[in-house]
Amino acid sequence: KQEVTQIPAALSVPEGENLVLNCSFTDSAIYNLQWFRQDPGKGLTSLLLIQSSQREQTSGRLNASLDKSSGRSTLYIAASQPGDSATYLCAVSNDYKLSFGAGTTVTVRA
């Protein structure tokens, strides 16, 4: 059974600092990995999708890396802003299903 872990569960940083969010998974036989953002009381918004054959994916200030063999992905958010405050979840796909981590809740202090 795929287990997805995100550490830490919560993170608080001052505005302007770079954010580093971690995701680990136990079964490396994945098809891809997705990063999502969730605002309080809302659904999830897809941020980045990395195919298993890729090493990284970038979108604006966001960069996600994937090391499939070691079961790890990292989401980098450059020059954080108060609007980046949210919960970030990662999910891996295999066997036609997505397995989610519990998320990291980020607070960016102005």
Added chain:
Amino acid sequence: NAGVTQTPKFQVLKTGQSMTLQCAQDMNHEYMSWYRQDPGMGLRLIHYSVGAGITDQGEVPNGYNVSRSTTEDFPLRLLSAAPSQTSVYFCASSLGGPYQPQHFGDGTRLSIL
């Protein structure tokens, strides 16, 4: 373009009652899925569908039924509500399965007394 719409947004039930959570999407997505989100546990897959008439079980299917008679709609039925089913329920859809970006609804917050 409404995306994924879930109704109701909030619901309180008594133990033993039944109800249906509605999910509709207007993007002509073949793949739809239901998750529950509990504190500290992330999202867990309940049921999913790869197209009209085709459904399958996820990680935590017990106590829930689904059907998919149209591409647009994927309702989730609670047969006999239990307090352990108190949770936030999310519906998601995508064009080509879990291998493409997922579009989520805003969720249904369900409390069972």
